[in-house]
Amino acid sequence: MGEISGYQLGVMGALFLSVASSVSIVICNKALMSNLGFQFATTLTSWHLMVTYCSLHVALRLNFFENKPIDLKTVILFGMLNGVSIGLLNLSLGFNSIGFYQMTKLAIIPFTVLLETIFLNKQFSQKIKFSLSILLLGVGIASVTDLQLNFVGTILSLLAIITTCIGQILTNTIQKKLNVSSTQLLYQSAPFQSAILFVTGPFVDQFLTNQNVLYYKYSPLVVGFIVLSCLIAVFVNFSTFLVIGKTSPVTYQVLGHLKTCLVLAFGYTLLHDPFTSRNIVGILIAIVGMGMYSYFCTNETKRKVIVDVSTMPQMKERDTTPLLASHLQDKESKDSVV
Template identity: 25%
Template sequence: MEISSQIPWSTIAAVISWYSSNIGVLLLNKYLLTNYGFAYPVFLTLCHMTACSVLSYIAVSVMDVVPFQSIQSRTQLVKICGLSVVFCFSVVCGNISLKYIPVSFNQAIGATTPFFTAVFAYLVSRKREAWITYGTLVPVVAGVIIATGGEPSFHLFGFLICVSATAARAFKSVLQGILLSSEGEKLNSMNLLMYMAPIAMVVLLPAAILMEDKVIWITIEIARNDIRVVWLLLFSSSLAFFVNLTNFLVTKHTSPLTLQVLGNAKGAVAVGVSILVFKNPVSVVGMMGYGLTVIGVILYTETKKRYRL
């Protein structure tokens, strides 16, 4: 039977677009921050949030990609502001880590998101999983420990900041489930992005000015000598929005479990592509560690589905 008769082409297109934009923004950010020498991750994140603000507004309010959802109360706005700060922190830390560690190692650490999600779910809301589900987190963590020991390009600060980004990403997902849990407060991912991105901009602008001295003038000066930096920043920022848009579309066209499986495969593809593009050294031990982490994530997803308390 042909694949087109089993899976709609719209779903296939959404998955391919999600993979391409997600891996593309990772590789482009790595290129900007290291190979190109644009060492300003906070300003880069500010550019991303600016693009997400503009493009998400166009997608929701102008193009009607999804129905517009308004903020219902001041309390809901405060909750969104809190999520925005955590979201900001995770993205900035993720971009900073790319200055110091390869994309492949970044993805290996990022695969431990389920571990941090389980920890924060218990600490924040006392939500427990079956013991067998927690057991599957052992290979998730063990794999990263092995990958770390076998990583030729290991950088302690890069490792710690990437772990912080992964933890913050998990914390944001747990907080989102708690803070926006009532029917009147639930927002789909595109509407939530439309509200969070401008708040993130407000947080990031002073942070960029304080942490990356004269970054705006430096960027203008670089652009005068090499206009490519403008196009690279615009392309990277646009891809950052399309990561969110295509993630929404894939979620819409598939089940949560399929999304988890696709996400795991996407990480593996990103590792392979980054090694081919940047030719960063890898070890057999490091790849075995990453493989163990992926297996652990798959087992975690499966047991979480089967053994619910």
């Protein structure tokens, strides 16, 4: 039981770190892009991953974790897939309205459930599906405004959904199948994610903003916010891999929508963003959905633990009975010979 409580404490810590770091970086990036005019999101993400890799390399040298080599082909494909998904999400935001982009993010949860059900034979109870529906309804009400469709934007959104879902499922699968920690996987894959975004980022950003990141006038304030954003990103990237590894891609997406609600609330409180009764109703519905999801997941986990614990004595009994029986038979046979 002590191990179980320790594991639950670790999960809660990972969830808290993910929420706190993600909300912090959104507020920091919003100030950087909206107030200071630095709108090169894809390039900034490549810098985030570079700083993350460098930080992990220092941590490795200081023996904070042990490096565990992973098959190079797996790491390269995994890193490139995650890098491409980030670029596609940014392009989706550039080609679509804010409302349709939010719908794209909402679609990641049901698509992840579908993929895990088909390819990983994972079962989701009706209660879990119902709670996810309530959550998606609430986030949709709170964040989705207009839905302006266009062919290119729709294709980019579909590709972004597919690559993001596969990337997050692989994050969970690789950690469990290859028995590597979130830190080890992030350390191995971050250089490849950073490389593909570093090469493509300036072109994507210029296409979306009609500005060149190389000719931007960097003031000390902008550089300070960029450095702060990169430092926070270390915790964001680490907690992302940690949460997906300890829980599941679906739980991570649920957590992501909690962050959306918190960002809306903090934006209204700190940055005085417009806030309507629709936002409030949507956030409240989303919180109800998250509470239901958390409650049902906790109950199902406890039920599974109880079943596993109850079957252990039976397994032991089944394992020891044949050995005991054979031992007695051998003894009887020996006695009969004598």
